[in-house]
Amino acid sequence: MRHIAKTVMDTSGGERAKFMTAKTPPDLIRLDSGSPSFATPPHIVAAVKQAIDAGHTGYILEKGVMPLLVAICESIAAETGATIAPSQVLITNGSSSGIYAVMSCFLDPGDEVIVFDPSYSLYPHVARQLGAVPVPVRHKADYQLDVEAVRRAITPRTRLVMLNNPNNPTGIVYKEDDIAALLDLCAEKDLLLAADEAYSKLMQPGQVHVPVLKFHRHLDRLILLGTFSKTYAMTGWRLGYAVAPPDLIDYLYGIHRAINGPICNFVQRAGIAALQGPQDCVAEFNAVYHKRAALMHRLATTIPGLHPAAPQGAFYMWTRFDLPQSAREVRARLFERGVAVRSGSEYGSGGEKHLRISYSVSEETIERGMAVITDVVSELAKEAA
Ligand SMILES: Cc1ncc(COP(=O)(O)O)c(C=O)c1O
Incomplete structure (x- = not known):
C-alpha cells in the first residue's frame, strides 16, 4: 500500500469525515445543512458576470484585489472602529x-490550541493534521464561555485560542464581558486568539454580536477569520478573508499561497459588490431565519425529553436530550427514519447527549422533520424503559 502521511491517516477517519462521505437517500429531510437556504443575491451574481466580461480573469499577485481589501477594512472600521490597513488583510x-493557514502558521507539532467544546469540528481536525494538540474547554451550562476553565487549560505549550462566535453547533452568541475577559487572559498569557465570525450577520432578534476587533487594545494578538459564505449565501464561491497584525499577516500569506495560490480574481470583484451593495438581502435572510427558528424551537419544546436552547445566531438549534442512547445512536436512528441531523458529539465530547438541528430549510420541512423527531425520541425512550 502507498505510504500515507501519519497525520493524515490519524485524522481522515472520525465522525466528521464519515459524515462528509455518507450517501444520502433522495427523500431525506435535511435538518443537517450548514448552507444558507437562499440563492446568492442577483446584484452579486451580476457583478461576477461583469468582472468576467471586463477581463478580470488573470492571477492576482497580491493578498487580494485592492478594492476588496479596502472594502473589508471599511466595513471593519464601520462596525468596530478599528483602523486596519489593506496590507493586513488576506483573501482566502x-x-x-x-x-x-492560521493553525499552520502558529502551531508546531506538540503545540496546544484551545478549542471550545463544542465548536466547529474543523478546528481539532486541522490541529491534529498538523501534529498539534487541540485542548477542548467546555462551556458553562448555558453554553456561554467559561473563561476560568480556559485559564486552567493553559500550559507552556499553549499558543492559540480559537473562538467561534456565534458558535456552530450551539447557535449561541457569546457575551461581551466574557469575550473581554478571555482577551485579557490571552494578553496575560501572551496568546494569540483567532476569531471565526462566520455567522456574525445572522442574528436572532435582540441578539448583538460583539466582534473581537472592537477590543482595540488587543489588536496585536487578534486574527479575524471572515467569510462571505453564510452572510451572502455564497458558500460555493469560496471567498473569505483573514485579518492579522502587521507583523503576522505575511506569514499567513506565505502558507496560504503555497496551498491555494491566489484566490479567483472575478470572485473577489463580486465580494466588493457584496460588501458595498445594498444590504437588504441580509435583512431578508434574517427575517426568514427568525420565523424558522421560532417555529423549530416552539415545536422542539413540546417534545418530552428534549431541552432545546433558544437559537441566538447562525441557523442552528442546539438541543440536549434525556435518553440513554448516545448522540451518534440518536442521529443514526433519525437517519434510518429519514431525518438527517448532526450528532452533538461530532463537535466535541461536550456535545454528547445533544443534537444540532439546522433551520436553514423551509417551514414545511421543519414541520415534517420535527414530527419524525417527536416519534423517534418517544420510541427510543420506550425502548430504554
Ligand atoms: C463556524 C464556521 N466557520 C467556518 C466555516 C467555513 O466556511 P467557508 O469555508 O465556506 O467560509 C463554517 C462552515 O460551515 C463554519 O460553520
Whole structure:
C-alpha cells in the first residue's frame, strides 16, 4: 500500500469525515445543512458576470484585489472602529483555508490550541493534521464561555485560542464581558486568539454580536477569520478573508499561497459588490431565519425529553436530550427514519447527549422533520424503559 502521511491517516477517519462521505437517500429531510437556504443575491451574481466580461480573469499577485481589501477594512472600521490597513488583510479560499493557514502558521507539532467544546469540528481536525494538540474547554451550562476553565487549560505549550462566535453547533452568541475577559487572559498569557465570525450577520432578534476587533487594545494578538459564505449565501464561491497584525499577516500569506495560490480574481470583484451593495438581502435572510427558528424551537419544546436552547445566531438549534442512547445512536436512528441531523458529539465530547438541528430549510420541512423527531425520541425512550 502507498505510504500515507501519519497525520493524515490519524485524522481522515472520525465522525466528521464519515459524515462528509455518507450517501444520502433522495427523500431525506435535511435538518443537517450548514448552507444558507437562499440563492446568492442577483446584484452579486451580476457583478461576477461583469468582472468576467471586463477581463478580470488573470492571477492576482497580491493578498487580494485592492478594492476588496479596502472594502473589508471599511466595513471593519464601520462596525468596530478599528483602523486596519489593506496590507493586513488576506483573501482566502473561504474561511476554511484561513483556519488552516492560521493553525499552520502558529502551531508546531506538540503545540496546544484551545478549542471550545463544542465548536466547529474543523478546528481539532486541522490541529491534529498538523501534529498539534487541540485542548477542548467546555462551556458553562448555558453554553456561554467559561473563561476560568480556559485559564486552567493553559500550559507552556499553549499558543492559540480559537473562538467561534456565534458558535456552530450551539447557535449561541457569546457575551461581551466574557469575550473581554478571555482577551485579557490571552494578553496575560501572551496568546494569540483567532476569531471565526462566520455567522456574525445572522442574528436572532435582540441578539448583538460583539466582534473581537472592537477590543482595540488587543489588536496585536487578534486574527479575524471572515467569510462571505453564510452572510451572502455564497458558500460555493469560496471567498473569505483573514485579518492579522502587521507583523503576522505575511506569514499567513506565505502558507496560504503555497496551498491555494491566489484566490479567483472575478470572485473577489463580486465580494466588493457584496460588501458595498445594498444590504437588504441580509435583512431578508434574517427575517426568514427568525420565523424558522421560532417555529423549530416552539415545536422542539413540546417534545418530552428534549431541552432545546433558544437559537441566538447562525441557523442552528442546539438541543440536549434525556435518553440513554448516545448522540451518534440518536442521529443514526433519525437517519434510518429519514431525518438527517448532526450528532452533538461530532463537535466535541461536550456535545454528547445533544443534537444540532439546522433551520436553514423551509417551514414545511421543519414541520415534517420535527414530527419524525417527536416519534423517534418517544420510541427510543420506550425502548430504554
Ligand atoms: C463556524 C464556521 N466557520 C467556518 C466555516 C467555513 O466556511 P467557508 O469555508 O465556506 O467560509 C463554517 C462552515 O460551515 C463554519 O460553520
